[in-house]
Amino acid sequence: MVLFRGDIKCRSLQRRTSISVILPADNIHFLQDTEEIVPKPYKTLYLLHGLYGSDDIFLANTSIQKFAEDNGIAIVIPCGENSFYVDNVKSHALYGEYVGQELLDITRNIFPLSDKREDTFIAGFSMGGYGAVRNGLKYYRNFSKIGMISPALITDDIVNYSDDSNVLRSRQFYESVFGDLDNVKDSDMDPKFLIDDCEDVPDIYMACGKDDFLFDKCLDYYEFLNSRNIDVTFDMADGEHNWEFCDKFIKEFIKTLI
Numbered sequence: 173m174v175l176f177r178g179d180i181k182c183r184s185l186q187r188r189t190s191i192s193v194i195l196p197a198d199n200i201h202f203l204q205d206t207e208e209i210v211p212k213p214y215k216t217l218y219l220l221h222g223l224y225g226s227d228d229i230f231l232a233n234t235s236i237q238k239f240a241e242d243n244g245i246a247i248v249i250p251c252g253e254n255s256f257y258v259d260n261v262k263s264h265a266l267y268g269e270y271v272g273q274e275l276l277d278i279t280r281n282i283f284p285l286s287d288k289r290e291d292t293f294i295a296g297f298s299m300g301g302y303g304a305v306r307n308g309l310k311y312y313r314n315f316s317k318i319g320m321i322s323p324a325l326i327t328d329d330i331v332n333y334s335d336d337s338n339v340l341r342s343r344q345f346y347e348s349v350f351g352d353l354d355n356v357k358d359s360d361m362d363p364k365f366l367i368d369d370c371e372d373v374p375d376i377y378m379a380c381g382k383d384d385f386l387f388d389k390c391l392d393y394y395e396f397l398n399s400r401n402i403d404v405t406f407d408m409a410d411g412e413h414n415w416e417f418c419d420k421f422i423k424e425f426i427k428t429l430i
């Protein structure tokens with residue numbers, strides 16, 4: 173297993189930014205004197221972190237590195253700041269364009285990653301779950317599967333938020349991310365709108381704990397997808413909005429990619 177952590181320069185963000193990349197290479201078992209060779213180019217999961225996170229947070233809080241090794245899949249984890257992985261044109265922080273297209277181009281140029289849609293997936297936890305469905309649908313030609321673990325599907329609600337010192341409930345914060353909140357609905361930042369605007373919907377996987385504060389929003393989106401006859405898997409399990417739940421169900425999603 174190879175773990176790369178470094179910086180790349182990207183046009184979408186007009187700066188350098190950090191990434192972590194897990195590659196299923198050099199899988200040597202010294203005690204058994206064996207080596208497992210994963211054929212190249214590798215199937216690849218682009219994995220998006222949540223609010224307050226960075227590209228190293230999955231490495232610190234889950235066992236995904238070992239799981240990727242065991243299942244022969246590459247994982248690319250970008251740093252998304254607190255951007256919700258949408259495009260902020262005013263600050264030229266085009267995080268949607270970055271994770272939806274440019275990051276794929278950059279990493280495929282550096283690492284032996286497959287450029288086939290059927291081998292390319294996007295997933296995320298919390299804010300990253302929203303980013304995965306937003307960009308998995310907007311850039312549907314690039315991704316064949318979308319995974320959402322405890323996704324922050326809050327775009328129907330933020331228009332009603334007021335000023336609050338807590339970022340999670342702060343209208344000012346969400347305005348800095350999404351712009352005019354009255355314009356989010358029926359835009360390319362609205363996961364419901366994107367479904368109806370998508371010509372080839374990727375396979376969708378959702379998981380959310382029944383005690384998660386986001387559960388009702390996830391259930392609403394699941395029911396919306398069913399109303400559009402979209403094939404979706406929703407794991408509704410006991411659990412809260414935490415790393416224990418994320419670790420378990422990001423692995424369940426990865427199992428569907430093998």
